[in-house]
Amino acid sequence: MESGFYGSSLDGNLKCKFEESGLANTHEIMEKAVRWFRSRSIFVVAYGTGCGAIEMPPTFTSRYDAERMGVVGVATPRQADLIILSGYLAYKTLRRVIRTYEQMQKPRYIMTLGSCPINGGMYWDSYNTIKKLDDYLPIDVSVTGCMPRPEAVIDGFVLLQERIRNGEKAGWEKYDENFEFYKENQKRVLGGHIDPSYETDWYNLKSGGKA
Amino acid sequence: MDLASKLEKLSLELVQKQDYLYSVTIDFERLESLLLSFLNEFGYITLDSINCRDDLEDGFFTITYCLQTEERDHVVMIQTKIQRENASLPTMHTIWPQAEIMEREMHEMFGVDFPGHPTLIDFALEYWDNMPPLRRDFDTLEYVNSMNPFREQRNDALDAKEEMKKKREAKKAAKLKAQQEAEAKAALEAQNNPSDEVKNEE
Numbered sequence: 001m002e003s004g005f006y007g008s009s010l011d012g013n014l015k016c017k018f019e020e021s022g023l024a025n026t027h028e029i030m031e032k033a034v035r036w037f038r039s040r041s042i043f044v045v046a047y048g049t050g051c052g053a054i055e056m057p058p059t060f061t062s063r064y065d066a067e068r069m070g071v072v073g074v075a076t077p078r079q080a081d082l083i084i085l086s087g088y089l090a091y092k093t094l095r096r097v098i099r100t101y102e103q104m105q106k107p108r109y110i111m112t113l114g115s116c117p118i119n120g121g122m123y124w125d126s127y128n129t130i131k132k133l134d135d136y137l138p139i140d141v142s143v144t145g146c147m148p149r150p151e152a153v154i155d156g157f158v159l160l161q162e163r164i165r166n167g168e169k170a171g172w173e174k175y176d177e178n179f180e181f182y183k184e185n186q187k188r189v190l191g192g193h194i195d196p197s198y199e200t201d202w203y204n205l206k207s208g209g210k211a
Numbered sequence: 212m213d214l215a216s217k218l219e220k221l222s223l224e225l226v227q228k229q230d231y232l233y234s235v236t237i238d239f240e241r242l243e244s245l246l247l248s249f250l251n252e253f254g255y256i257t258l259d260s261i262n263c264r265d266d267l268e269d270g271f272f273t274i275t276y277c278l279q280t281e282e283r284d285h286v287v288m289i290q291t292k293i294q295r296e297n298a299s300l301p302t303m304h305t306i307w308p309q310a311e312i313m314e315r316e317m318h319e320m321f322g323v324d325f326p327g328h329p330t331l332i333d334f335a336l337e338y339w340d341n342m343p344p345l346r347r348d349f350d351t352l353e354y355v356n357s358m359n360p361f362r363e364q365r366n367d368a369l370d371a372k373e374e375m376k377k378k379r380e381a382k383k384a385a386k387l388k389a390q391q392e393a394e395a396k397a398a399l400e401a402q403n404n405p406s407d408e409v410k411n412e413e
Contacts, residue, residue: 091336091337092336092337095337118362119361119362120359124355125351125355126355127349127351127354127355128335128336128344130359131355131359131361131362132359132362188358189358189359190338191338191340193337193338
């Protein structure tokens, strides 16, 4: 990422200024700090696609209290860092999930609950559900189980936080790199009836507008 | 039952299936007039559901209308058969408003046409252009495999039966070894301290 403060590296201009003033390592330290802070403030939009939605209220309320780890629920995808897809996805749902995911600001992450998004689960031979979600959207963390208990969901949060802290390549970066691959797969199952992409960089429309 | 005598006048038979469940079988031609007389004359004001069964081998759909009176103490099923090819039924949404959505679902899942129905559009599916999915000649498995291929298996997958066998054998061998060691140890101790036995004898 060349521009933007949100990427895996800091803003290019800022980096140059650090180097000019003889602080070559400062941007690395800053980057680490940014990643640490980011990992401790994950805003979640919980998209209850299947039965796993029932595990989210105990995860976020007083019994298991995900907020002590900086994981908070929000109302809309535009405010969220993480989307939780909790179960099987019908084609109809997938269409809306793609829309929701592309509305989210970067950096954005996907966590799935249960075995259905991995291999179809017990709905593997249904005429209306997808089998492998990672063909259509990049998944960061898959929490297995049918359904996973809140402890497992919290374990998934911990894993995601570790990955953010270590600066590993996240799903949204893969989505940008392999955009054609994902769009092709989405069109294959959704039959071309797909909403216009949100992947438009509104601040750089002159340079083609591709994010 | 009162209804049975009323139906006898129409030369129809009321069959009791369970305590609360009765059924009437009727030709398709007389279906609409019978449904109307159930509502207006016999007082069956509620339409519970309209169901469809695909009898592929015999080449027809079996349609079931479930009706209830105000007392809600029993259900009457009115069954009729229609041809599978170009299946068509009279719409009941003008009489029972809830029939609109039931008929819409049946149209989507079985391809039954309802002339005069106002909203025969997508219900649960979106942009479906294949055969209606609940018809039995729709090959679900083939469709699923063409749309969603299986995930490739991991290469390190092991055969569970053989692994368990190996585990059991290893356990057995370990047990045997421990036993032998214990015996050898006991023998060695006995050799080193023969005084113990002597003491015991004393």
